[in-house]
Amino acid sequence: MTSTRGGLGDELVDIATRLAREAGDMALAGRKRGLNEVSTKTSRTDMVTEYDKASESLIFAGLRTLRPLDSIVGEEGASHVGSNDITWFIDPIDGTSNFLYDIPMWAVSIGARENGEAIAGAVYIAAAGEMFAATRGGGARLNDSPIGCNLDARLDTALIATGFSYAPESRPVQARRVANMIGHIRDIRRFGAAAVDMCYVACGRLDGYFEENLHEWDIAAGDLIAREAGCLTGDFRGGPIRPVETMTASPAIFEALGRLIVESTVADQQ
Numbered sequence: 001m002t003s004t005r006g007g008l009g010d011e012l013v014d015i016a017t018r019l020a021r022e023a024g025d026m027a028l029a030g031r032k033r034g035l036n037e038v039s040t041k042t043s044r045t046d047m048v049t050e051y052d053k054a055s056e057s058l059i060f061a062g063l064r065t066l067r068p069l070d071s072i073v074g075e076e077g078a079s080h081v082g083s084n085d086i087t088w089f090i091d092p093i094d095g096t097s098n099f100l101y102d103i104p105m106w107a108v109s110i111g112a113r114e115n116g117e118a119i120a121g122a123v124y125i126a127a128a129g130e131m132f133a134a135t136r137g138g139g140a141r142l143n144d145s146p147i148g149c150n151l152d153a154r155l156d157t158a159l160i161a162t163g164f165s166y167a168p169e170s171r172p173v174q175a176r177r178v179a180n181m182i183g184h185i186r187d188i189r190r191f192g193a194a195a196v197d198m199c200y201v202a203c204g205r206l207d208g209y210f211e212e213n214l215h216e217w218d219i220a221a222g223d224l225i226a227r228e229a230g231c232l233t234g235d236f237r238g239g240p241i242r243p244v245e246t247m248t249a250s251p252a253i254f255e256a257l258g259r260l261i262v263e264s265t266v267a268d269q270q
């Protein structure tokens with residue numbers, strides 16, 4: 001894997017961090033003033049606010065100006081088909097339910113891929129003033145200090161985060177899996193922002209995280225940040241990470257956590 005230090009990766013991460021900070025601070029200031037436009041998307045609990053849209057517009061405009069040849073995919077519909085190998089994935093507010101309830105656990109997530117391979121990413125938790133960022137081969141940082149995952153984690157004392165799908169029919173299955181797992185680990189967290197969960201594993205605030213049915217914009221930045229911090233990422237059975245099946249963990253528990261997730265699911269179906 002080639003390091004991108006001093007090259008394209010650094011240019012892209014500078015842009016990602018700048019735009020994530022600008023969009024996150026704008027949304028935070030707006031949330032303090034109050035929300036006026038709140039509506040639903042894929043289900044009665046999948047929400048969008050005026051700040052999801054405003055954040056995406058700000059980032060989209062910035063990318064179009066600074067990187068006019070790149071492609072862009074945004075959760076709220078921003079889309080541009082470019083003419084080079086770079087594609088940006090924007091989650092303008094990851095953790096919209098938290099944002100709606102004024103719980104500070106939400107972030108702006110911006111990830112860039114080159115020919116499908118992650119090259120730069122930024123996740124900005126505006127309410128905490130925390131900027132997670134990484135470039136391919138250049139390591140991961142929190143507010144400019146290098147971060148690393150918990151290398152000495154053990155499954156039976158692991159703190160694991162997960163999430164539950166917006167699709168009502170998937171949620172009982174996912175909850176029963178967690179019920180089957182919880183006696184075998186330290187505890188479960190459900191923070192409500194996938195990108196934050198991945199960054200928390202990256203900096204050792206969690207030992208692992210798994211979730212199903214995400215989208216590319218949820219994981220594009222967080223996956224790179226986690227891997228650059230020494231985490232392993234993949235699906236539950238040792239395959240490559242996919243939005244439909246995402247796991248991020250310390251290498252010390254990665255395989256065992258995958259086995260536990262699979263066994264807990266099977267146990268529920270018997």
Ligand code: IPD
Nearest residue numbers: 093094095096163164192193194
């Ligand atoms: C959601 C959050 C949540 C996860 C959902 C995501 P959104 O993103 O990351 O933690 O459980 O699956 O869709 O909708 O707030 O951008």
Ligand code: CA
Nearest residue numbers: 091094095218
């Ligand atoms: Ca999201």
Ligand code: CA
Nearest residue numbers: 091092093094
């Ligand atoms: Ca979102």
